[in-house]
Amino acid sequence: MAIVFSEISYFKDPSPGSLPMDYQTFLLSLAGPTVIDITGQDASRCRVITSLLHGNEPSGFIAIHRWLTSETRKPATNIRFIIASTEAACLSPLFSHRYMPGGKDLNRCFGSRENSGYYLRARLIADAINRVSPEIVVDLHNTSGSGPAFAACHGINANVLSLTSFFCETIILSAIRLGALLEQDFSCPTITVECGGCNDELAHELAYEGICHILTCETTRYFHQEREVEVVYQPHRLRLKGDINLSYGGQYSGAPGLTLKAAIEQYNFTGARRGEVLGWLDHLGLDNLQLTDEQGKDIIGEYFSVSGHQLLCATEMRIFMATAIRDIAINDCLFYVIKTGH
Known part of the structure; x- marks a missing residue:
């Protein structure tokens, strides 16, 4: 066209x-x-x-x-x-x-x-x-x-x-x-x-x-x-770094990059608690992801942590625009986060 x-x-x-x-x-x-x-x-x-x-x-x-x-x-x-x-x-x-x-x-x-x-x-x-x-x-x-x-x-x-x-x-x-x-x-x-x-x-x-x-x-x-x-x-925008692979599933499968929970969209309604598992990461851990503040400072550790291969919430947070549509998640962002706890 x-x-x-x-x-x-x-x-x-x-x-x-x-x-x-x-x-x-x-x-x-x-x-x-x-x-x-x-x-x-x-x-x-x-x-x-x-x-x-x-x-x-x-x-x-x-x-x-x-x-x-x-x-x-x-x-x-x-x-x-x-x-x-x-x-x-x-x-x-x-x-x-x-x-x-x-x-x-x-x-x-x-x-x-x-x-x-x-x-x-x-x-x-x-x-x-x-x-x-x-x-x-x-x-x-x-x-x-x-x-x-x-x-x-x-x-x-x-x-x-x-x-x-x-x-x-x-x-x-x-x-x-x-x-x-x-x-x-x-x-x-x-x-x-x-x-x-x-x-x-x-x-x-x-x-x-x-x-x-x-x-x-x-x-x-x-x-x-x-x-x-x-x-x-002031929401922050969670994104993949570079050409990191993204997949969706119900458990850790050894896939490279990030695997988000298949039901990730449920957090748009409920928010996420500290310690909540949102997905799974390969050996690079949080280095697969980028989250910066308004000054460009890396704040990924304030919001997320890794235990084994699990991607965990490091604080109480609200999540907006989480999507299971892979192309949007890769090309735009995984979702927006706002801290609600300490």
Whole structure:
């Protein structure tokens, strides 16, 4: 599939009847990245909702399609929907590819000085957001594995907490810089929402209900907080070093590199206790892994230890985004950790 990086399609106020009634056909009808503008009651203001920055994270897209094909009321303000990695999402089977084979992760290409390929596409998306001077930006994703919904941000204030409350009960304040859309300065509250697992109907429903809240809310300044939101500070990203092998299983098999528990995703819900076995390591032990703080200091020993070949938790911790999808674990990260004990 040839990809044109320099173009984005724009549509304005499509009628519900003009769009395919199922979201799969709607996806296949899109030629590439697509902006859909909806005129609101107050056309002097605009809110932005993005989806499909990763082609295998469909909840935001499904929710947007559901709203576009069922709603007849005008939203409170103008809305700009941005649908990003359509080519990856269209690969068979639908919504199975995070990005194109041999391509780049679009959500690692924002804020770069490069101006070609996926970096150009990221720049065009950022420009499409900046052009409408948005009141808020919400970037909808799914968790890499099965897990509860949460949000992430790079700055906390009352508006960010209220916006988060439309979707979930937890927000992570992160200083990690990866080239994500979330890291860009749009001069307004900006959050990423990880809606839950990509095959979870509750995740699709959460995205839809959140969108409906955003579109009908009269003001995004000091608006009503739907629920109490817990703020979790400064996660760290556990990764494999270099070309270390990764496998999954139920016991130590002598496999090289790291073997994670096959049920690693369960820790997204429960957290992990000190002494908990998360997997097994070969003779290199913790040298298979890397975990650094914001200053680049190696902190792997503060979180993990080895006994025999067992990978153990050295402290109580919360785990986010643990996944049994090997390609994501290798190319992105194994999971995020936050210390909860000493």
